[in-house]
Structure formats: structure tokens, C-alpha cells
Amino acid sequence: MDFGTIIEILDSAVRLGTPLLLACLAGLFSERAGIFDIGLEGKMLMAAFFSGAVAAVTGNAWLGLLAGVAGSMSLAFVHGLASITFRGNQLISGVAVNFLASGFTVLIAQSWFQQGGRTPQLSGNGRFDPITLPGADAIKDVPFFGPIYSNLISGHSILVYVAFAMVPITWWVLFRTRFGLRLRAVGENPESVDTAGISVIRMRYTAVAITGVLAGLGGVYLATGLAAGFVKEMTAGRGYIALAALIFAKWRPVPALGATMLFGLLEAISNRYPNIDLGVITLPIQFMQAVPYILTVIILAGFIGKAIPPRAGGQPYVKER
Amino acid sequence: MEKTPKWVDVALIPLLNLLIAFVISGIVVLLIGEDPIKAIKVMVSGALGSPYGWGYTLYYATNFIFTGLAVAVAYHASQFNIGGEGQATLGGLGVALVLLAFPWPHWSIALIAAMAGGAIFGAAWAAIPAYLQAKRGSHIVITTIMFNFIGAAVLNYMLVNVLRPRGSMDPATARFGPATHLPTFHDFPLVGQFFSKSVPANVSFFVAILACYLVWVLIWRTKLGFEIRAFGRSESAARYAGISPVKIVMAAMLISGALAGLMAINNVMGEAHRLVLNSVEGAGFIGIAVALMGRNHPFGVFLAALLFGFLYQGGGELALETTIPRELITVIQALVILFTGAFDNMLRAPIESFFVARANARKEA
Numbered sequence: 001m002d003f004g005t006i007i008e009i010l011d012s013a014v015r016l017g018t019p020l021l022l023a024c025l026a027g028l029f030s031e032r033a034g035i036f037d038i039g040l041e042g043k044m045l046m047a048a049f050f051s052g053a054v055a056a057v058t059g060n061a062w063l064g065l066l067a068g069v070a071g072s073m074s075l076a077f078v079h080g081l082a083s084i085t086f087r088g089n090q091l092i093s094g095v096a097v098n099f100l101a102s103g104f105t106v107l108i109a110q111s112w113f114q115q116g117g118r119t120p121q122l123s124g125n126g127r128f129d130p131i132t133l134p135g136a137d138a139i140k141d142v143p144f145f146g147p148i149y150s151n152l153i154s155g156h157s158i159l160v161y162v163a164f165a166m167v168p169i170t171w172w173v174l175f176r177t178r179f180g181l182r183l184r185a186v187g188e189n190p191e192s193v194d195t196a197g198i199s200v201i202r203m204r205y206t207a208v209a210i211t212g213v214l215a216g217l218g219g220v221y222l223a224t225g226l227a228a229g230f231v232k233e234m235t236a237g238r239g240y241i242a243l244a245a246l247i248f249a250k251w252r253p254v255p256a257l258g259a260t261m262l263f264g265l266l267e268a269i270s271n272r273y274p275n276i277d278l279g280v281i282t283l284p285i286q287f288m289q290a291v292p293y294i295l296t297v298i299i300l301a302g303f304i305g306k307a308i309p310p311r312a313g314g315q316p317y318v319k320e321r
Numbered sequence: 322m323e324k325t326p327k328w329v330d331v332a333l334i335p336l337l338n339l340l341i342a343f344v345i346s347g348i349v350v351l352l353i354g355e356d357p358i359k360a361i362k363v364m365v366s367g368a369l370g371s372p373y374g375w376g377y378t379l380y381y382a383t384n385f386i387f388t389g390l391a392v393a394v395a396y397h398a399s400q401f402n403i404g405g406e407g408q409a410t411l412g413g414l415g416v417a418l419v420l421l422a423f424p425w426p427h428w429s430i431a432l433i434a435a436m437a438g439g440a441i442f443g444a445a446w447a448a449i450p451a452y453l454q455a456k457r458g459s460h461i462v463i464t465t466i467m468f469n470f471i472g473a474a475v476l477n478y479m480l481v482n483v484l485r486p487r488g489s490m491d492p493a494t495a496r497f498g499p500a501t502h503l504p505t506f507h508d509f510p511l512v513g514q515f516f517s518k519s520v521p522a523n524v525s526f527f528v529a530i531l532a533c534y535l536v537w538v539l540i541w542r543t544k545l546g547f548e549i550r551a552f553g554r555s556e557s558a559a560r561y562a563g564i565s566p567v568k569i570v571m572a573a574m575l576i577s578g579a580l581a582g583l584m585a586i587n588n589v590m591g592e593a594h595r596l597v598l599n600s601v602e603g604a605g606f607i608g609i610a611v612a613l614m615g616r617n618h619p620f621g622v623f624l625a626a627l628l629f630g631f632l633y634q635g636g637g638e639l640a641l642e643t644t645i646p647r648e649l650i651t652v653i654q655a656l657v658i659l660f661t662g663a664f665d666n667m668l669r670a671p672i673e674s675f676f677v678a679r680a681n682a683r684k685e686a
Contacts, residue, residue, distance in 0.1 A: 088666060091462050103652035106651075240466055284482060293471050300453065
């Protein structure tokens with residue numbers, strides 16, 4: 001395998017890892033605030049559809065982005081209503097959100113575009129084009145650094161850079177601001193936050209809304225960055241892989257980057273080499289596709305470090321009277 | 322404090338939730354520019370208007386009874402088994418392996434063997450998440466989700482690389498022997514001439530009804546069932562009473578997985594007569610809605626499964642006769658899960674306080 005191939009695989013790992021990263025950080029905010037979110041898949045799918053549809057109609061990817069985030073936010077609101085206001089089961093609510101998105105997107109896509117549940121092909125300003133970073137063309141031919149900078153680092157859509165920037169921002173917000181301290185406290189010990197005179201309900205709704213925005217960006221990237229338009233069920237389990245990555249990263253932002261890029265790399269490798277010959281045995285493509293899920297089960301079982309979720313996660317908060 | 326009457330809990334609230342789900346679905350149909358009244362007519366006549374429709378409705382209902390019971394049994398032990406899809410997939414593999422391994426002389430013997438195969442494979446696929454939950458505290462919901470995906474990969478591998486007959490491009494097993502084909506409603510005496518040959522509803526429907534009865538006996542008439550319910554109500558109290566959490570979680574999840582795996586006698590053995598990719602077609606997930614709708618009671622599960630069988634078949638007809646895609650059923654399913662599950666308190670709290678206030682007023686009078 002030559003250097004050029006490695007760069008190509010890493011480049012596609014970044015592309016495939018980006019939606020996972022955005023969804024993973026989305027889940028991070030929600031779960032740190034004590035709201036389990038297995039509805040990431042649905043939020044991404046909804047955002048992918050609305051961004052694809054509006055970008056197709058208006059020819060403007062930015063309007064698509066707004067519509068996509070709004071679609072994801074509406075599901076975030078449903079989840080918030082169920083798990084915060086009505087104190088319902090958060091897991092059941094997440095399941096419902098996923099089905100809602102899965103059915104809704106095809107239903108509306110079919111009635112708008114009559115193309116079997118997809119949106120028209122996006123082109124021009126309807127897509128987020130790759131951005132060429134300054135100097136990328138100039139140093140293209142410099143050995144080693146040239147290809148890394150011009151092929152791997154430069155040449156992605158703006159949402160990829162946003163996703164990467166979100167990692168330090170998330171870290172800073174959660175661990176260096178008063179808001180972050182409160183948000184984490186709401187997920188660990190909501191009673192104490194309530195005692196301090198801060199509204200648990202408002203904190204949790206805020207966290208769920210941030211989740212809606214980030215998961216929405218992940219879906220928008222799928223439809224208007226990675227692909228050119230929305231296709232039925234285009235998230236294809238990425239929301240669940242993001243959830244797996246969140247557990248893998250033990251609910252921390254920087255490891256989340258590592259986990260999602262690792263899963264992106266696995267996908268990139270299995271796309272390029274369907275069967276990997278290790279000499280002794282050949283790893284089939286089905287195994288490569290299942291690796292993220294298998295790793296998550298192993299992590300959850302505590303065989304590699306222990307993944308301990310926020311303590312109040314999954315429990316509705318009932319104010320004492 | 323006064324309790325709400327039982328009929329409110331088991332009938333009124335679920336029906337109101339269902340009504341809300343249907344009204345919202347109707348609004349969705351209106352928004353996409355179709356007529357909801359016409360949609361309902363098409364669904365009713367497509368699912369119930371002919372023996373053909375009935376045959377499909379009951380065929381789908383059979384699947385949903387098994388997966389609904391699977392979710393319900395686990396739920397009594399406060400385990401949310403979201404892995405019915407994977408367990409039913411692996412159940413299909415078990416059924417196919419049993420049926421292909423031996424030239425079965427008669428369907429009745431083959432059915433018993435296939436039931437064992439489906440149940441054992443389904444239970445085995447639930448056993449790992451159950452063990453990890455009971456012994457190592459892994460979250461059952463997350464592990465069963467992961468096992469759905471791993472199960473899909475296992476099936477894909479088995480069909481593409483192991484079970485596919487030589488020379489075939491199709492990722493599917495060979496056809497099962499004709500002697501293993503289950504009698505369909507067409508083959509039954511008396512009602513036989515009423516149902517046409519192509520109707521897929523088969524003898525598995527009666528196995529499903531038997532399963533409902535046996536689950537009822539298990540949960541409400543046996544010691545294990547009592548322990549499962551006690552554990553589901555309060556883990557700490559059950560532990561204090563000497564009930565082993567590991568035993569209960571394992572028992573409930575194994576039974577749950579076995580029930581999900583049993584579904585394969587209907588779709589794999591009874592209908593397709595071979596194992597294909599994605600033969601479960603989301604029935605594992607519909608089981609969640611069915612169990613919620615049926616209040617985790619076998620009789621409720623039976624009724625809810627009939628309702629979803631109707632929706633499934635009616636939705637298929639809808640997609641054929643109108644421009645409404647069959648994904649409308651997915652939306653209805655989502656709304657049922659949302660309102661009967663997650664939004665349960667929305668109606669329950671005001672309705673319960675209404676009945677409590679009424680009872681108190683009567684006492685004072």
C-alpha cells in the first residue's frame with residue numbers, strides 16, 4: 001500500500017467520520033444532561049431529508065441547512081416533551097422518534113417529488129462544496145506534507161471543519177464554563193442543581209436543543225455534503241454507530257473524536273477492501289461492518305475499561321414537594 | 322388515596338392514545354394532499370374486505386403476536402428488549418438450519434423441530450445481552466440494539482458465504498422440502514374453500530394463540546412468573562425477598578428471545594419456504610408498539626397484533642391503490658409508540674385525577 005492510497009483512505013475516513021462525530025457530540029450534550037438519546041438516527045434522517053428537499057427546491061445549501069436543523073429540532077422537542085415534561089420513558093421516546101423520522105421522510109418526499117422517496121439530485125449551490133484551504137495548491141507537490149495538507153486536510157466541505165471545531169468547543173463549554181458545570185450536574189445529581197435554584201427543566205431542554213442542532217448538522221452533511229441529495233433511510237444506522245462511539249468515548253468530547261474517526265476509518269477500509277486477507281483467515285466485509293457494534297458490546301461489558309454513564313441518565317426528574 | 326377504575330387503565334387510556342395517533346396520522350395524510358376518509362376505506366377493504374385480505378392480516382398478526390409477547394415478557398422483568406429484530410433474524414437461521422438438515426417426512430414433526438430451532442437460536446441471541454446485563458451491568462437496551470446489527474451481519478455472512486446453493490447469485494438458502502410446508506388456511510377443513518391458495522396465514526397462527534395462553538400462565542400462574550413480576554416492580558424488594566436478579570433477568574430474556582425466534586415458523590417456514598435477507602421486515606420493532614398498546618398482557622398483545630396486522634396489510638393496499646406510500650404505517654406505528662409509551666403521562670395524569678376527584682366527591686356526598 002503506497003502513501004497516496006493511505007492518504008485517500010484517511011481522507012474518506014474523515015468524510016465518513018464527520019456525520020458520526022456531529023451526532024456523537026449531539027448525544028454527548030443530551031446524555032451529559034441526563035437524557036438518554038437513542039433517537040439520534042431519527043434526528044439525522046429528518047435533517048438529511050429537510051436539508052436535501054429545501055436545497056433542491058431553493059438551490060441554496062444554506063437554506064437547506066436551516067431547514068434540516070429545524071427538522072431535527074422538532075424531533076428534539078418531541079423527545080424533550082416526552083422525557084422532561086411528561087416524564088416518560090426516554091428509551092421508548094427515542095424509538096418513537098426514529099420511526100417517526102423513518103416514515104415521515106419517505107411520506108413527504110414522495111408527495112413532494114414523486115421520486116420513490118428521494119429528493120432530486122443536488123448540484124451547484126445546492127451542495128456544500130469542498131473548500132480549498134490557502135496554499136493547498138501551491139504545496140501539493142511537496143513530498144509527504146503536500147498530500148497531507150492538500151488532500152487530507154484541505155478540500156472538505158465547511159461542515160467537516162465545523163465538526164472538528166466543535167470538539168474543543170464542546171470540551172470548553174462542558175468543562176470550563178458555568179453552563180457546562182450545571183449541565184453536567186443536571187445529569188449526575190439534579191437535586192443539587194435544583195437546590196441551588198437552577199431550573200432542571202430549563203437546563204435539560206437547553207441540552208436537548210443543542211443535541212437537535214448538532215445531530216441536525218450531521219444529517220445536513222449527509223445529504224448536502226457527502227451525497228448529493230436525500231435517499232430513503234440514508235442514515236443507515238449511523239445514529240446508532242454514533243451512540244456506540246459515545247459509549248466508546250465514555251461521554252467525553254476528545255475521545256469522541258477518536259472513536260468516530262476510528263469508526264469512519266473502519267467504514268473507509270471496508271468500502272475499499274471488501275475482504276481483508278490476513279494470511280491465516282480472511283475477514284469478510286460483514287465482519288468489518290459489525291466491528292463498531294462488537295467493540296461497543298465489549299466496552300459496555302467492561303472488558304476494556306468501564307463505561308459509566310452519567311448517574312441520573314434515563315431518569316425523569318421529579319421535583320420534591 | 323383512591324385508585325382509578327381498572328377499565329380506565331386497560332381500555333380507556335390506550336384507546337384514547339390510539340385515537341390521538343390516528344387523528345395525527347389523518348392530519349399527515351391531509352397535509353400530503355390525500356383524503357384520509359378514502360385512505361381508511363381503502364385500508365379497511367384491503368385488509369378486511371376479502372378472505373385474501375384477512376389471510377394477509379392474520380399472517381402479519383401472527384408475526385406481531387410473537388414479537389409483541391417477546392417484548393412483553395421482558396418488560397415484566399423491567400427489561401426493555403429492543404432486540405426482537407435480531408432475535409427473530411437468528412430464529413430464522415435456526416429454523417432454516419433445522420429444515421435443511423434433514424428430509425422431514427411430515428410437516429407436524431418438522432414444525433416441532435423447527436420451533437425448537439427457532440426458539441433456541443432466538444434465546445441464544447438474547448442470552449448474551451442478558452448475561453452481560455445481569456452479570457456485568459451493561460445496559461440491555463444498548464446491547465440488544467448492537468446485537469440487532471451484529472445479527473444482520475451474521476445472517477448476511479451465512480447467506481452469502483455458507484448457505485447459498487452452488488451457482489445461485491441470490492443471497493438465500495435453498496428451498497425447504499415440500500413436506501415441511503405448513504398447512505395454510507386454504508388447506509383447513511370447512512374454512513378452506515373460503516380462503517384462496519395464495520393466502521399465507523397458516524397453522525402458526527394457532528401456535529401464536531397457544532403462546533399467548535402459555536405466556537399468561539407463566540406470568541400470572543407460576544412461581545417464576547411471580548418472581549419476574551416482583552423483580553420488575555422493585556428490584557431491591559425482590560432481592561431482599563431472596564429472588565436472584567441474575568436468574569430472573571436471564572429467565573425473562575431467554576423466554577423473550579425464544580418467543581421472538583419462534584416468529585420464524587411463520588415467515589420463514591410458513592410463508593417464504595426458504596431463508597432470505599431481511600425476512601423479519603421490522604416485525605421485531607413492531608413488537609414494541611404491540612406490547613405497549615396491549616399493556617404487556619397476552620390478550621392485549623393479541624388484540625394489538627391484530628390491529629397492526631390490519632394496519633400492515635391495509636397499508637400495503639394503500640400503497641397499491643393510492644399515492645400514499647406504505648411508510649404511513651411506520652408513522653402510525655411511531656405515533657402509537659409515542660403516545661402509549663413515552664407520552665403516557667400526558668393523558669394518564671389528568672384522567673386519573675379526574676377519577677380520584679369524582680370518587681372523593683361521591684364519598685363526601
